[in-house]
């Protein structure tokens with residue numbers, strides 16, 4: 001039976017450490033660290049994520065600056081706000097909640113964020129530092145959360161075969177690079193990969209970052225694999241396998257909300273793992289906690305720039 005990794009427990013510790021560092025920062029610099037969050041439009045999921053980020057800031061003693069712009073905001077207007085927040089000394093971390101409305105040039109916006117404040121780690125300068133394996137980089141929160149989970153669970157990726165399913169710039173690719181930097185032998189899979197089940201079966205560590213409920217089937221994984229399920233999918237009772245319909249928490253979800261959240265890994269595959277992250281309660285809370293840690297890093301490095309080797 002797989003051991004279930006408690007992402008909430010690990011995340012609570014990261015949040016506690018961030019709160020301690022925030023207090024130290026206040027003692028040293030006479031102000032608390034600051035995080036600015038920009039939301040464009042009224043996407044309900046994005047609004048919930050922003051509210052959670054602001055709540056996390058309060059828990060960590062980080063001042064939050066929240067900006068909600070109308071859906072019709074154009075790229076130039078958003079660039080102006082990003083520029084102003086880049087110059088605002090109270091702001092140590094700056095993020096623009098994605099996805100942006102289709103008419104906004106997302107790349108231009110992400111490229112305009114000061115890399116020193118880029119707590120999402122999406123600016124090309126930070127992506128370059130990730131590729132080089134630099135110590136002083138602001139790294140994307142979800143993939144960093146994955147590595148923190150492995151560390152906390154005593155899994156050293158060195159020499160292990162890691163298969164990452166999903167190659168997005170925000171999740172799959174950086175997760176693969178972090179595993180590579182930690183000396184795993186990494187295979188990246190995507191929608192055009194041939195023989196996906198066969199490749200997944202080679203994995204010692206399988207990272208699923210797709211967004212397709214139960215894509216990873218029982219016969220795609222070998223006994224004892226470590227599974228990190230990043231996917232977040234909402235399903236109704238008609239799409240739920242029997243094991244979920246027998247789970248009182250899921251039944252309560254269906255009765256209350258009409259849906260429940262599941263990952264990319266089927267329950268039958270999950271039981272073959274030695275360790276697995278649950279959905280919800282695995283990678284999700286780590287993503288939130290790592291944003292707080294990144295804000296602390298950004299604040300500390302802005303005050304005392306690290307000596308980066310030339």
Ligand code: NDP
Pocket residue numbers: 142165166167168169170171172189190191192193196209210211212215230231232233283284285287
């Ligand atoms: P994207 O849609 O950007 O990327 C999905 C990736 O999956 C793509 O690379 C795509 O391939 C690949 N893919 C799609 N279908 C298949 C398939 N049938 N077989 C193999 N690969 C496939 O999603 P994200 O990377 O942003 O997010 C992935 C999941 O992680 C989502 O469920 C999202 O909600 C969740 N997520 C969870 C977070 C957390 O904190 N837990 C944070 C961020 C995301 P191709 O490139 O060829 O199109």
